[in-house]
Amino acid sequence: MPINQLKSLFSDPEIPEGRARELINSLDHFDIARLLHQLDKDKKVFIFQYLTGDVKRQELLYETDAESRQEIIDDLGPEFMAPFLEGMPKDEAADIIQESEPEVQQKILEQMVPDEAQTLKNLIRYQEQTAGGMMTPHFNRVDPGEIASEILAKMIRNPSKDTVTDFFVVSPDQKLVGFFSLRDLLNVLPHAKAIDIIREESPRVLLDEPCEKIASLMDHEHLSTVPVVDGDNVVHGIVTFDDVFRGLKQTTNEEFYTMVGATDTNPFARKTSSKIAARAPWLFTTFIGGMVSAFVLKSFQVSLTEFTVVILFIPFVLGLAGNVGIQGATIIVRGLATGDIQSDNLHTVLKSELKVGFSNGIIFGVICGLTISFFAEKFLETSPALGITVGLGIILAVTMATLIGSFTPLLFLKMNIDPAISTGPVITVLNDIIGLTIYLYTATRVFSML
Template identity: 55%
Template sequence: MLIDKIKNSLKDENIKESVLTTFINELDHFEIARRLNEFSTEDKVRIFHLFNSDNKRQILLYETDMDSRMEIQETLDKDYLANLLDQMAEDEATDIIKEHSNETQEEILSKMEKQDAEVIKDLIQYGEETAGGLMTPDFNKILWDQAAAEIFTKVRQESNSDTQPYFYVVDNQNKLLGFFKLRDLLNAPASAMAKEFIRPETPKVEISDPCEKVANVMSQEHLSILPVVDEQNVIHGVVTFDDVIRVMEDIASEDIYTMVGTAKVDPFAKKTGSKIMARAPWLFTTFVGGIISAWILGIFDNTLSEYTAIILFIPFVIGLAGNVGIQGATVIVRGLATGDIQEDNITHIVKNEILVGMLNGTIFGFLCGTLISIFAKFLLNTDPLLGVVVGTGIILAVSLASLVGSLTPIIFINLDIDPAVSTGPIITVANDILGLAIYLVTAKFILAAF
């Protein structure tokens, strides 16, 4: 209803511009940013300019999808865009500038204030999903020899600003010595130097640490802000909880979309043509898998012609093997994402997942094989040997699927491929082909032997 109301207002030629401006500015600009992709490019730009403050325009740019953000920025004068980004937090401005080409980045930065531009240049070099890419250079830095009274006076003078609750103590080389909270400052003697009332342990992350590790440290230490240091323990900035949550949500969404073979970023905001292009390769993979499966069926044409009842259980064997493979891959991928799987336990977890898959295959293979052998003659009018074929086929197919599903994420990581791909259509199709081939080979050998 809200979107329709805005669209109708924008189309109404009789409505005064001042009335339209008032109407747009009374709405929740966060909600407009979230659903901006539902408007035409012309309307997106018009809504942007209808906002009566740069603050709202900054929020619209930052909170909306990337395609809409780029469409708006393409219409803006570079001087105005640079000024707009200048007023934003450096880490947020960096996220926006990163989306441009190198040439455009340089042009925008050249028009920004020199100090802000230098900070953003430093931030751009870090990966978007690393501590360095998430950090903000604005934090409470305290020299080791500053007195508590001096620090407290400074805090009182800045009481109207968004003062962070943590203070980071550094030496003369900017190396992190420790941190203290506001209540530690209040309890310290007025003459005490900062280094005398810092906490004994300081949780921190390194610039290159992935977002998942930052989130894990925050969770374990119950902190909403973490200092970011380099290999020499020099502090460069801090990572805040809200930035981590935002990126973790993006990573989780990206993994889910990767699993099903669709656009990784803002799939709801993509145009129809872009959606088709993003999904077509994955569907083509399924098409190729179908052709290969048909070819395998053709190879075993004689066996299938002689024992047609085998065909009845192909979907059953493939489905069971596929599910087990996806279960193993999903558990490994999720464990890697949450940090539950580390170098010291990865071998144990992978072996355990493979064992669980094989045991499940054995249990269901024996159960299904026994039931089919018992009822084969009465219900299917075929040889009870079919139960042995199906049961053995399930055991072998599920065991291989478990092996493939559990090991593929690890292999992909070593090849610098997103492990979430291992739960997607490619691996599903591969498991289907392998399961079908194993089942038919098993059937051919057992039936030929007996």
């Protein structure tokens, strides 16, 4: 394991510098990047400085976790980082600078060549996981009147390792006309003009388009790159598949950790104190929910004292309702994130989810109600009416949980709050309080009629 080799390296204080450098460079720097969070700050900087070549260092800095990256930047300072970041792809450099505090960003940009600094300023003003934040301003720009032989010759003279497969035709006023691929270029006559090569359909995305929608477009159109334009169709850059994949992966991870109420960043790359601070508010939400649930139980104290057997099935009813609520919320949140749920099909999706929830409530309510009624007198020494209580409680609690799970993410979205938050402790607490109230009220009404 690379991490064991690194730890053994630092455990030997007398290891020669040359041997330490050799060992670090013998390991895959991408593996090191993924494991860097397990080491302390001094060791991270040591490894970074001992890597041979700026390319390895740049890739390690970009691929490692945000906390390790910031520690390295803070230690080496703006004077080192400015020329170092200038040598990186502009979209990657912008992502790194964007993570820093505003004053650190300013210091790094001040140390850069003015043109480089301006390019990065233009990129970091957009949110990270949007087309503007992920795009690179460098791409194969072609004039409408250029002929195929000239374009091919220019590509050979100035090869680009990143985006050689697509060419974007841009008018003199910087507006996107269309695009064509290298395959398209090779299949036309040498004197064919760029304007005549472009494809009939030329997909494009706006600067503020989220990465989920870009990924959906690229998947649907089978694209490896997509141009980024503003509202006037002026082209600002392109987004590549690897940038979208990375953005989608980061967004998915953030949503997953948010859904479970942990943190919106990788918890394995954070210190214990940071984890405690990130999770405590969510536990406080659960604490409040528990106090409200206790108040609900207190409100039905008389009924519970008389019909204590009802208490046995509280975990059962709440657990079933909670699972249904989480299922519904997760499906809605995922649909919103991927773009599968739009305004034109929202009503249909909600109607379908409510049908599923209500049907499951009836199925399990009837099964559980009949089962409990059958065994109530023999094993629980109580009235078969307990089955009616539990059955009705399940039907009503599951139906309400479906409503909560389906509509809470939409409410959060309306309030400009990340809908993923709703699938964590929020849904759980709401389902517990409302489900408990419904079940105990149903029990009180049923047994009062006996």
